[in-house]
Amino acid sequence: MARRNDPVENASALGDAFSARNGVFSDKALLDVGYVPGPEHIVARNEEIRRLATALNPAISGAAPSNVFLYGKTGTGKSLCARYTTRRIVDAAAEEKVDVGCVVVDCSQDNTETRAVRATVRGLNDPEVTDLTIPETGLGRSRYYSLLWEVLDARFDVAFVVLDEIDCLDGTDFLMQLSRATEAKKLDRCSVGIVGISNKVRYRDRLEERVKSSLQEREIMFTPYDREALREIIRSRLAAFDGGVLDEDVISECASLAAEEHGDARKAINLLRHSGELAASEEADRITVDHVHRAKNVAEQDRMRELIDGATIQQKATLLAVTSLALVEKTRTFKTPEVYAAYEDICGESGLETLSKRRVHDLLREWEFLEVLEITRTGGGRARGSYLQHRLLEDPSVIRSGFDGSDRFAGVGFSAGEVTTTWSNI
Structure with missing residues (x-):
């Protein structure tokens, strides 16, 4: 008799865990957090996109855009709309022969002034155009700023700096430097537009008066998605599944649970993904409401265990x-x-x-x-x-x-x- 730790027996027992499973997912990447859907799948945010595009529109003709802060809970589409709108503005400006650039800085990672300016200049630089190499380490903050001004003037008429999770940024000096770069004559050609994204509605209250005066930003609030909006968001990801595995009651249940608790599109999509994974692990032909409820409990417990650990x-x-x-x-x-x-x-x-x-x-x-x-x-x-x-x-x-x-x-x-x-x- 083979022992419990026999490699042959273990390989046989684990075989199914490492083999491809069919019958549930066809393109699971559509359920990833980082997936950016096309404009036809951006749901219930037309007004927010219109207001953001209006504020940034001057960039299309090479003029300075307004600074804008986007507020709302996690999963309400702030980052998605910021990326979509800035990309559309960049493309529209290119048709007018205006050079507009954009960089997205994750302030939860690049949370100090030095890290933020370094991430910004590295994201905007093109060595083939500027003949500059921006190292990850070894330079002081002031040198990174000097390189940033040089890159901006060398490459762009206008540049958008999108600061995601801006409330994680330590201090406000980076905001001050960006918002006053033209006034302080750090830039000769390029104008900078700041798009700040925060889950904290009262973030602005933490800013010094001189920073508020310099920014003069517009504010756009993103309210939580309602049940119908979440249902449409889930439907926009149906291509992730094989045909016939999802019933309308499963879509409605995912949307209802997410709407009741948080109105968070990411959590609604994650719930659907976990439900599919649970169905796949059981080799089920369809995803059921029972899979949704069990997946919800597991997802909540896993998330909380990670936070506590x-x-x-x-x-x-x-x-x-x-x-x-x-x-x-x-x-x-x-x-x-x-x-x-x-x-x-x-x-x-x-x-x-x-x-x-x-x-x-x-x-x-x-x-x-x-x-x-x-x-x-x-x-x-x-x-x-x-x-x-x-x-x-x-x-x-x-x-x-x-x-x-x-x-x-x-x-x-x-x-x-x-x-x-x-x-x-x-």
């Missing part, structure tokens, strides 16, 4: 404090003193050092940035002042599942019965 021990403790309150108190919204008291209890049970209220507040803000929490300031009424409310955006039972396997917090904050509580029962 990447958090510090103190971040975990603050999130566990809010989660334990939600499961025990049967609500999702709590005042700061309630959260801090639960945090102190968790530190006491787990032997963790207790941080100050200010530091715990900072850690809770980090969970807000990850859209696990929502923190708002609420008036307490006459003579009662104002206070902060912390609302848990995620299902607490899903968050709790992300702590499974954590030795430090095993059983902390919950009795055996409470651990198995699910939000659907609350």
